[in-house]
Amino acid sequence: MLDLRTCASLSEAAGILSGDRQALLIGGGTLVMRDVNEGRLTEGTLVRVTDPAFRQMSTGGARVELGAGVTMAMVLANRDLAFLHAAARAIGGPAVRTMATIGGNLFAAAPYGDFTVALLALDAQVVLQSGYGSGRAVALEDFLSARERGGQGLVTAVQFARPQNPAEFHFRKISRVKPKGISLLSIAAHLPLAGGRIAQARVAYGAMAPTPIRARGVERALDGKPLDQAAVQVAKQAALEGCRPATDAIASEWYRREILPVHLGRLLAGEPR
Ligand SMILES: Cc1cc2nc3c(=O)[nH]c(=O)nc-3n(C[C@H](O)[C@H](O)[C@H](O)COP(=O)(O)OP(=O)(O)OC[C@H]3O[C@@H](n4cnc5c(N)ncnc54)[C@H](O)[C@@H]3O)c2cc1C
Incomplete structure (x- = not known):
């Protein structure tokens, strides 16, 4: 049986994910829900986050921070992020882009993960929260090397320096x-x-x-x-x-x-x- 937990705060979601390594966060659900609907995922806990911080964007300054729950459609609607529009537009069709999150893209197996490629060329950092404590930033490249081992916990955001010349x-x-x-x-x-x-x-x-x-x-x-x-x-x-x-x-x-x-x-x- 699948158990769905809705969390009002990032730390509550991070706590559940670090206490149960099989629990899965649902970002936009374009991959997770496909597994559920096609019968590959039938057991365990699914975690949904309603904390507004998960979808927050700070895009006006030299350093950009995007919540992991920010969708490709949100990136495309933000003029400060024009340099990322080609990457966001590359993800599926409009319906997928409305749901697909930056956080989910970090976990998408090849040949998916197109937006993550753009983040890697921006030398992005991934903010991870593995329990009730505060988050820690790790280089995206290190995050990706460790990804197959699993158990990273909750990705709350990505951060990178805006290119001086887009x-x-x-x-x-x-x-x-x-x-x-x-x-x-x-x-x-x-x-x-x-x-x-x-x-x-x-x-x-x-x-x-x-x-x-x-x-x-x-x-x-x-x-x-x-x-x-x-x-x-x-x-x-x-x-x-x-x-x-x-x-x-x-x-x-x-x-x-x-x-x-x-x-x-x-x-x-x-x-x-
Ligand atoms: C029709 C279709 C077309 C697609 N086309 C493309 C494409 O062109 N390019 C491409 O790159 N991808 C594509 N995808 C794959 C997918 O839609 C994207 O990679 C998307 O960004 C995944 O994000 P999501 O929020 O939907 O992930 P979800 O399905 O919610 O999650 C995917 C995985 O990431 C984990 N996860 C998600 N967010 C977090 C987080 N914040 N912290 C910890 N774990 C997390 C989940 O637990 C799960 O294991 C396509 C999918 C479909 C169905």
């Missing part, structure tokens, strides 16, 4: 069916320029490993260089470092490896898909 932030999702297809892969890149050279490139991929990953080889290839044809060529050569794509119903591992350098090159050169 034109230096790029996101692309490559799919066969447009506009709602599932990712063959997705790429996000934050490429700040200082004195005409890239300073601290952050590049991330989705669907190229079991979780979204940073493209460290590409970052190394780009750092300190002007974003010209030569840099794009070197970045393409390093594109596959650290990749472990799956073969699934959408594409084979081989195909994902073949197309990643092509799409990375187009993104870096500012060419259309």
